[in-house]
Every structure is written in structure tokens, then in C-alpha cells.
Amino acid sequence: MYFYLKPELPSVEVLREVKLQTPMRIFTQDGKLISQYGVKRRIPVSLEEVPEALVQALIATEDSRFYDHIGVDPIGVARAFLNLVTTGERGQGASTLTMQMARGFFLTREKKFSRKIRELFIALHMEQELSKDEILELYLNKVELGHRAFGFGAAAQVYYGKNLNQLDLAQIATLAGLPQAPSTLNPISRPERSKERRRIVLLRMLDEGYINRQQFDEAAQAPVTAKKHGAELALDAPYLADLIYNEMVEIYGKEIAETSGFNVYATASYDMQKAAQEAVIQNLHDYDERHGFRGPLAQLWEPLKRQAVTPSAASDSSEQSNVEPEETPAPFNENAWSVEKVTAYLDSVDEIKPLLPAVVMAVQQKTADVIIADGRMIRLTWDGLDWARPYISDQSQGDDPEYAADILAEGMLVYIRKRPQDDVWQLGQFPDATGALVALDPNDGAVKAVVGGYSFYQSQFNRATQAKRQVGSNIKPFVYAGAIESGYNLASIINDAPINQWDSSSGVAWRPQNSPAVYEGPIRMRVAMGMSKNVVSVRLLRGVGLDETVDYIARFGFDKDDIPRDETLSLGSGSHTPIEVVSGIAVLANGGFAVRPYFIERIENDLGELLWQAEPVYACNPCDTDTPSKQESAEDERDIEAMLAAEFGRQTTNTAVKAKVKQSAEQVISPQTAFLVTEMMRTAVKANGSWNNKTYWLGTGWRAKNLLQRDDIGGKTGTTNDSKDTWFSGFAGNLVATTWVGFDDASRQLGRASRNQNLVNKNPEKFNWIGNAVIGVEDGAKGAQPAWIRFMQDVLKDKPEVQKQIPEGIVRVRIDIKTGKLTKRTDHTAMFEYFKVGTEPTTYVTDDELSLPIDEENPEQPKDDDIF
Incomplete structure (x- = not known):
């Protein structure tokens, strides 16, 4: 029979070269895991890394004579045959670990005699070609264990969020019981069946003398602690990871990208990406909360009628608004749900980090008690409630609340969040508005941080790279650059006066206006940029010419098809993505070089061997070189090409090592023009002139200089008609960054916010500087700039200022x-x-x-x- 079947049997020699399918892992530049992609989750481990108790549990349960048989266990076969004869059913498989490996690599689970015979012969081959330890190590990494976990390294992470060496005996026994039926015996889907299977594994270990009775009793009685865990991420950065994943799929194809064990390193560092995400999230909460509380997500039960506040209580409220009042027992409400019912309900409500769903259980004068899914009761103090005046519309808000009952009632389902700056629990809500942030290194285009919205899990649309929105006054640095190139200078006098131009084709006069509608008359170009004078921008475009301005702006990397062919171009009527805008700002910040944004720094295989290295172009001409010998470069390149061909069965155009020569980026504008525009952008972020001599004026982004206290910054606000899009773009240190805030519904206005005296009382010294207390019509300085400032404050706090470089000429x-x-x-x-x-x-x-x-x-x- 063996010789008859031999031609059909696979060669067991391939097992020595077997490539385990492992997922792609994405890291920050400094090696912190941010995501993992692949249908099969696998964390390869060597036999030396596996706890002895796990090996003992597997051998005791699956194959107690593993180290004694030749791949087939005659005793097990005899037992299975006897069972077949006496019962007439194929209830026992008699499979050894080696036979399970043979089936796992080459065959299926179908219960046929022909499959079993092939399994026997392959197992015999395996025992001839591989040692027992090699077979066991393959088994430990190959076996399917449920919930897409393959191998015990991945299973430890999926079920317990731990490494194998961190598991206790009960957890080890649970995992050791999974190979028999991973879908029906796993502790997440079937905890009771898993517990019974764990007991069988422990009994076998006890019978074999691997554990004593006390260890058996403790492990058998231990509670089921498994729950589904994702990959152990240092930082969840899904917008960045998704960009890198899509690029990897484009290069290698989906199957190779997800199964070849690539370790992909982003250009973004952990600290910068984390700071960017926190800045965007906090800024959107600030915008959302200054526009008012939109009410609960649901009312789970009818609360008792609210009792009127006594006059004495009302008279004391202004003086003691932040003092926790004495508690009075809440009257009994027969409609109220039990704690058990509430927590069970909360388990079904999605958590949207950093928001946690909670149910209001009691409301006092200035506090409210809420419960979250894990059963914890959390008290919201007045400090976490006082922002929540009623939302009426995007343009108006209701009266400031005086008591907790003005905001909440028993039975309300709400969101809460912990404020990162002081760990105070606060009433929250999912922001209606959304935003984006992109930061680049202007010297080579490396993306140092990217955030495409509030929550990737609510919307995978990446607004940083995909959303084309009107840029408003963010276009002015590029219009002004065209003017300087055409002969204007920073002291050129432009008339800041209303424009009234009749359009005979439409029969309507075009009247572009400043915002606010204040006109200074003759004004220097530097001042016009700092004050963001709209009519000056129009006059500069006219002076340069429409076609010439379009061509010039396209030099900064903007798609020509997206640039309007009329004078509204000068006011930012064109729609561009944040990454396009920040790339243009990088040209100004680096002296005129068109660097290209890129997200991946390098790619390694699962052994840490370099497969690909980014080769950006640099903002330098000529650039410093670090060139190895031609022979060394050629040898390195051939080695990498050979490795890639062996790994993936094909050649690739990506080479990991080439001559380390810095390639110069194309210089698209002169360094002199770039310098002069950045000078105007420096003016736009600070207070200028003399208050005593009545020459004092503020740039539209003045908060940046006030809060960052640095001289190496410059930027430009941007606001579109009716405040539908708000922007801030600028440079600081060795970074350029762009932030945007708006609604996904491009027709919706960001509106205005009135004064909330509760927030003013908290910090009157900094009222109107940044965050919730900002009042008035939403614009680039109020809506988008705070995220930029927070990001820069965080990432530049320990960085020295970059000295101004004045070019020749x-x-x-x-x-x-x-x-x-x-x-x-x-x-x-x-x-x-x-x-x-x-x-x-x-x-x-x-x-x-x-x-x-x-x-x-x-x-x-x-x-x-x-x-x-």
C-alpha cells in the first residue's frame, strides 16, 4: 500500500524550509507596535521560549508516548480499532502529534480511511526527516487554536493578552485543550465546555506525574479569565497604519503582504503620533463642548420628577459652584434598573475611545453618579459638568447650567471621558465636527504624524489624505510667493480698500470683503499677510496675472485641475487635501525644495533582515553624501535581491541597499522667495508694533507665539465662507504641520459660540487663548489652530529653537x-x-x-x- 501511494505523497523535506504564515506588523519609527494585519494571527516561538508546563500538558493530553514512538502509536491505533469494532463508529482518531502535523500541513480533517493512511505515511516520513523537538516546535507554531490564532504564542495573546511565559497553570491547561476542537472548546465562545476540557487536561497531567494534587485543585477551580484581546499595541494609530497597509498591498499584493511576516517601520515616531492624536481629539471635544450638550444617547427609564431648588440653595450656588454639596439620600424610584441590568445593557453599547458609555444612577445638586460597563460607579463633579449648557443650533447655545439636574437625569445613557490634562471625569459626547492633522519633516518629506479624524472605527475615511476641502486663506502664502517672484517685496504698498467689480456675463458685481470687514487703506505686504487681508490678496493676483499665479501655485505640488481659474483663487476657493497643503508649506519652510511625503521608513522580514529602505529626496543642493564603495554597494544589492527572490519566488524592483547618496529634491522656488514668505508667516503668529504708540496689531494666529513662546514659528490661518472649513498651517522647529476642522457635510457651518461664564470662571487669566473658552464665530484661529498649538507644545517642549537661516541674496x-x-x-x-x-x-x-x-x-x- 505504501509503494502504491508513494507517488502521490508530498515530499516531507519541504518542512525544513517551511515558511510559517505570519501577519504583517507595523511599528513606529522607534519600534512601538501600532497595528497588525493578517487573517492568521501568529507569533512564532522557539521551543526554548515555551513553558515546560505547556509541553507537558500537550504531551499528556495529545500524545503521551510522543518521544517513544516512530510517528505512529501502535497502542493508540489498536485502541481506536477496538472502539470501531465494538461500537461501529469512528469516534477515536489515534492521531499522534506527528500525525496531526502531517494533516495540518498537507491534508484535511475529513474522516476517510484514505486520508488516514496518507497521514500515517507522511508522519513516518516526518519522523525520518525531522527530530522530535523540530516536530514539536512546528506543532506549537502551526496548530489552529480558534479566533484566528495559529500557534500557542498567538493564542496566549488572543485569549489572555500575555506572552506564553506569563500564563499560569490554569491558562496553560486551557490552551492545551484547544487543539481537539478549537471552535467549540475555546474559553471565549464556550467557557463551560472549555472549563471541563481544562479539567481533563489537568487530570492527564496529574496522571502523568507532571503536577501534584494541590496544583490540580487550584488550577481546576480557577475562574475562566479569557477574553478576546487584539494585538498588544503600544499605540493604536489606525489612520497611519491603514495608509501603510494599503501601500504594502499595492507593492506586494494582499496575500504576500498579510502572510509574509513583514515588519514595517513608519516614518512617524511614537511620541509625535500620540501627540497628534491627542491634540486632534481634544480640539474636537473643545469645539463640540463650547457649542453645547446635545442630550443623552437614550433614556432607559423614567426618572422621578425633578424637585425645585430652594432659594437658599440658589443664592449659595454662585459662591460654591465648585464645592461638593452634602449628599441627601435619593428617593426610591421603582422604575430604576438594577445594577446588573444596567451593566448588561452597557456591554452592548460601543465604546469609542476615549469615550465610555455610562448610565446616570443618581443626580445631586452639583454632582452626578454614573455607572460604566465593568460595574464601577464614577462621580462626575461640577468641574466635569459645568460646560454642558444646551445645544440649540450650531449658531446658538442655551443658558449656562446652575445645577447638575439642569443637565442630567436618572436613567440617561451618556458618554463620559477622562480629561488628559488633569484626570477629571467629565460628561462627554461624540463630536459632530471632525478634523485632521498632518506633520512632515520639511527636509525630506517624512510624515511624522497623521490623523484622519476623531475615530477610525467610526469612519475609515482619512480626511488628512482624502478630503479635498476649500482652503481659505491658507492659500495666501503661495499667492504672496508668486507676487514676490514677480517683483513685489515685503514693503510693497497695496491698497486695502473694498473691491466692487461688475461681471457683465452674470450681471452681478463681485465684492470680495475682508473678514472682519475692516479696511486699512495703503498697507505693507507683510502687514497684509499677517492680518490676512482678502482684498490685498486679490490685488496681488491681479498684479501677477491669473494664469501666472495658477502656474506658480502648481509648483508647490497642488493638482492644477483643482486650482480655480478665476480671482476667487486668491481667497482659497480651491479644494485641496491637508497633506497637499502641508507639502506646500514644507516647500516654503525648507528653502524652496519640493520634497515628497512618504510614510514607510523601512521594511524588514520576520528575522529582522532589511528588505527595503526609503530613498527620499532632500531639501539640499548639493547634498552631503555618505557613499560606500561600488563593490560593497553591488554586493549588498545582490544579496538583498537574492533574499527577496527566495522569500517570494519573484524579483522585486525594491532594493534594500544602494549607494547612500542624498538625492536633491527639485528646487521649485528660489530660497530668497521662500525666506521672505516665511518672514511674513512669522508676523502672522504674533503681536506686532507698539501699543503705547498705537502701532500695535495682532496677526491672525497670534495665539501660537503667546502659547509656544518660541521665535522659530510661523503660520497662516484659513477660514472659508460661512466658516465651513477652518485651517491652520505653519512651521516650528524642524516640523511643518497642517490642521483642519469642519463637518463631513461640507454644507454645514461651524457656527459660533457665545460666552460660557462657567468656563470663564475656571481660568479667567487664559480666557480666549485656547480651548473651550474661545467665543465668537468659528475661524481658523479658534477652530483649527488650537490642535496645531497643542501638538507643537508637546513635541517641541524639549527641543531647542532652530536659528533663522538667511540665504544669500x-x-x-x-x-x-x-x-x-x-x-x-x-x-x-x-x-x-x-x-x-x-x-x-x-x-x-x-x-x-x-x-x-x-x-x-x-x-x-x-x-x-x-x-x-
Whole structure:
């Protein structure tokens, strides 16, 4: 029979070269796991890494004579044959571990004699080709154990969220009982059957002398502690991981990408990605909460009628709004659910991190008690409730709450969250608005952080790379760059006055307006950028020419088809993605080089061998080189190509090692133009002039300088018509970043927020600076910039400032701040300004043109409340 079947049997020699299907793992640049992809979850382990108790449990349960037989156990076969003869049923398989391996690699589970005979012969072959330890190690890594876990390393993670060496005896016995029927004996799906199977495994271990009676009793009586765990992630960064996964699938195909054990390292670091995610989430909560509480998710039972607040209580409320009142026993409500019923219900409600579903169990004067799914009772103090005035519309909010009962009632299903800045539990809600953040290294385009929305698990749409939204005034740095290239300079005087242009084709006059509708008259270009004057941008476009401006803006990487062919271009009517915008800002920040964004730094195989290394272009010309010898480079390249061919059975165009020469990026604008535009962007993020001399004015992004306290920053706000999109883009340190906030429904306005006195009372010194207390119409400075500031505060807190690099061909001369002409004065009417050589002013201001000093005695600086 053997010789008859031999031609059909697979070669067992392939087992020595077997490639276990392992999932792709994605890490941050500094090696922190952020995601894992693959249908089969597998964590390969060597025999030395496996606890002895697990080996003993498997041998005792599955094959007690494993180290004695030749792959087939005659005693087991005889037992199975006897069972067949006496019962007429094939109830016992008599499979050894080796036979299970033969079936797992080459055959199916169908119960046929022909399959069993092939299984026997393959097992005999395996025992001739492999040692017992090699067979056991393959078994430990190959066997299917339920919930897509293959091998015991993965099963320990899936069921217990631990490594194998962290499991106790009860958990080891549970896993050892899974191979017989992983779908029906696993502790998640069938905990009672799993517990009984665990007892059988422990009895076998006791019979074989591997454990004593006390160990048996303790493990057999232990509770079932298994629950489904995902991969043990250092940081859940799904928007970043999804971008990398899709790129890997595009390069290698889905099957190879998911099963070849790739370790993919992102360009983003753990700290920056974490900071970006927290900044976006906090900013969206700030926006959402200043627009009011939209009410509970559901009302689970009818609360008792609210009792009126006594006058004495009301009179004390203003003085003791943050003082926890004395508790009074809540009256009995026969409608209320039991704790058991509430927690069972909460188990079915989705958790959307950082939001936890909770049910209100009791409401006091200034506090409320809520319960969460794990049964914990949490008290929400007034500090976590006082923001929740009623939401009326995006444009208006109700009265500030005075008591907890103004907000909550017994039986309400709500979300709560813990504030990251102080660990205070706070009433929360899922934000209606959404946002994005992208940060790049402007020197080579490496993406240092990317966030595509509030929650990937609610919406996989990545707004950072896919959402084309109107950019508003974020387009102005590129329009101004075109003007400088055409001969304008930072001191050029442009008329900031209303435009009224009749359009004969439509019969309507076009009247672009400043926001707010304030006009300064003749104004220097630097000031116009800092104040974000719309009509000045239109006049600059006219001065340069529409076609010329379109062509010039396209140099920054914007798709020409997305650039409008009319004068609204200068106001940001074009729609672009945040990653396109930040790439354009990178060109300005790096001196004019078009670096390309990239997400993957390198790819390694499961042995840590380098398969592919990113080869970005750099913002330098010429670039420093670090070139190995030609022979060394050629040998390395051939070695990697051979490895890839052996791994995947085909050649690949990706080579892991080439000559380490920094490739220069294309220089798309002059370094002088880039420098002058970044100078204007520096002006836009700070307070300028002198308050005492009435030359004081604020850039639209002034909060950035106030809060970051750095000189190496610059940026530009952006707000579209009716505040449907808000932006902030800028540079700081060695980073460029763009943030956007809006609704997925592009027709919905972000609206306005009125003053919430409860929030003002918390921190009056910083009211209006950042976060919930910002009032007025939502714009780039209020809606999007706070996320940018928070991100930069976090990632730059220990980083030194980057010194300003002034390129050749730039001169600095003293000018009059009113006319932009040369001046010999050294008072507040004068300042030093940068110019391209040859564009500096040549005439001096005359006496009748001078800006006269203001005779005023030291008025106070404006307070934040006064600014708006």
C-alpha cells in the first residue's frame, strides 16, 4: 500500500524550509507596535521560549508516548480499532502529534480511511526527516487554536493578552485543550465546555506525574479569565497604519503582504503620533463642548420628577459652584434598573475611545453618579459638568447650567471621558465636527504624524489624505510667493480698500470683503499677510496675472485641475487635501525644495533582515553624501535581491541597499522667495508694533507665539465662507504641520459660540487663548489652530529653537512702517525689513509722509477679552 501511494505523497523535506504564515506588523519609527494585519494571527516561538508546563500538558493530553514512538502509536491505533469494532463508529482518531502535523500541513480533517493512511505515511516520513523537538516546535507554531490564532504564542495573546511565559497553570491547561476542537472548546465562545476540557487536561497531567494534587485543585477551580484581546499595541494609530497597509498591498499584493511576516517601520515616531492624536481629539471635544450638550444617547427609564431648588440653595450656588454639596439620600424610584441590568445593557453599547458609555444612577445638586460597563460607579463633579449648557443650533447655545439636574437625569445613557490634562471625569459626547492633522519633516518629506479624524472605527475615511476641502486663506502664502517672484517685496504698498467689480456675463458685481470687514487703506505686504487681508490678496493676483499665479501655485505640488481659474483663487476657493497643503508649506519652510511625503521608513522580514529602505529626496543642493564603495554597494544589492527572490519566488524592483547618496529634491522656488514668505508667516503668529504708540496689531494666529513662546514659528490661518472649513498651517522647529476642522457635510457651518461664564470662571487669566473658552464665530484661529498649538507644545517642549537661516541674496534695510520707503529715523516709525538684493527701496521717506509719534501716557496692554 505504501509503494502504491508513494507517488502521490508530498515530499516531507519541504518542512525544513517551511515558511510559517505570519501577519504583517507595523511599528513606529522607534519600534512601538501600532497595528497588525493578517487573517492568521501568529507569533512564532522557539521551543526554548515555551513553558515546560505547556509541553507537558500537550504531551499528556495529545500524545503521551510522543518521544517513544516512530510517528505512529501502535497502542493508540489498536485502541481506536477496538472502539470501531465494538461500537461501529469512528469516534477515536489515534492521531499522534506527528500525525496531526502531517494533516495540518498537507491534508484535511475529513474522516476517510484514505486520508488516514496518507497521514500515517507522511508522519513516518516526518519522523525520518525531522527530530522530535523540530516536530514539536512546528506543532506549537502551526496548530489552529480558534479566533484566528495559529500557534500557542498567538493564542496566549488572543485569549489572555500575555506572552506564553506569563500564563499560569490554569491558562496553560486551557490552551492545551484547544487543539481537539478549537471552535467549540475555546474559553471565549464556550467557557463551560472549555472549563471541563481544562479539567481533563489537568487530570492527564496529574496522571502523568507532571503536577501534584494541590496544583490540580487550584488550577481546576480557577475562574475562566479569557477574553478576546487584539494585538498588544503600544499605540493604536489606525489612520497611519491603514495608509501603510494599503501601500504594502499595492507593492506586494494582499496575500504576500498579510502572510509574509513583514515588519514595517513608519516614518512617524511614537511620541509625535500620540501627540497628534491627542491634540486632534481634544480640539474636537473643545469645539463640540463650547457649542453645547446635545442630550443623552437614550433614556432607559423614567426618572422621578425633578424637585425645585430652594432659594437658599440658589443664592449659595454662585459662591460654591465648585464645592461638593452634602449628599441627601435619593428617593426610591421603582422604575430604576438594577445594577446588573444596567451593566448588561452597557456591554452592548460601543465604546469609542476615549469615550465610555455610562448610565446616570443618581443626580445631586452639583454632582452626578454614573455607572460604566465593568460595574464601577464614577462621580462626575461640577468641574466635569459645568460646560454642558444646551445645544440649540450650531449658531446658538442655551443658558449656562446652575445645577447638575439642569443637565442630567436618572436613567440617561451618556458618554463620559477622562480629561488628559488633569484626570477629571467629565460628561462627554461624540463630536459632530471632525478634523485632521498632518506633520512632515520639511527636509525630506517624512510624515511624522497623521490623523484622519476623531475615530477610525467610526469612519475609515482619512480626511488628512482624502478630503479635498476649500482652503481659505491658507492659500495666501503661495499667492504672496508668486507676487514676490514677480517683483513685489515685503514693503510693497497695496491698497486695502473694498473691491466692487461688475461681471457683465452674470450681471452681478463681485465684492470680495475682508473678514472682519475692516479696511486699512495703503498697507505693507507683510502687514497684509499677517492680518490676512482678502482684498490685498486679490490685488496681488491681479498684479501677477491669473494664469501666472495658477502656474506658480502648481509648483508647490497642488493638482492644477483643482486650482480655480478665476480671482476667487486668491481667497482659497480651491479644494485641496491637508497633506497637499502641508507639502506646500514644507516647500516654503525648507528653502524652496519640493520634497515628497512618504510614510514607510523601512521594511524588514520576520528575522529582522532589511528588505527595503526609503530613498527620499532632500531639501539640499548639493547634498552631503555618505557613499560606500561600488563593490560593497553591488554586493549588498545582490544579496538583498537574492533574499527577496527566495522569500517570494519573484524579483522585486525594491532594493534594500544602494549607494547612500542624498538625492536633491527639485528646487521649485528660489530660497530668497521662500525666506521672505516665511518672514511674513512669522508676523502672522504674533503681536506686532507698539501699543503705547498705537502701532500695535495682532496677526491672525497670534495665539501660537503667546502659547509656544518660541521665535522659530510661523503660520497662516484659513477660514472659508460661512466658516465651513477652518485651517491652520505653519512651521516650528524642524516640523511643518497642517490642521483642519469642519463637518463631513461640507454644507454645514461651524457656527459660533457665545460666552460660557462657567468656563470663564475656571481660568479667567487664559480666557480666549485656547480651548473651550474661545467665543465668537468659528475661524481658523479658534477652530483649527488650537490642535496645531497643542501638538507643537508637546513635541517641541524639549527641543531647542532652530536659528533663522538667511540665504544669500537677501539684504536688510531700515524702512518707514507707513510708506515702506527708506528712513533715517530710529524711533517707532521705523523697522528693519528684508529684501531680495535689487528690490530694496531706493528713496527716502519725506517729512510730510512720516508716521508721527503718538503722545500718550502708557496705556495698558489689551486683555484677551478686549481683543474680540
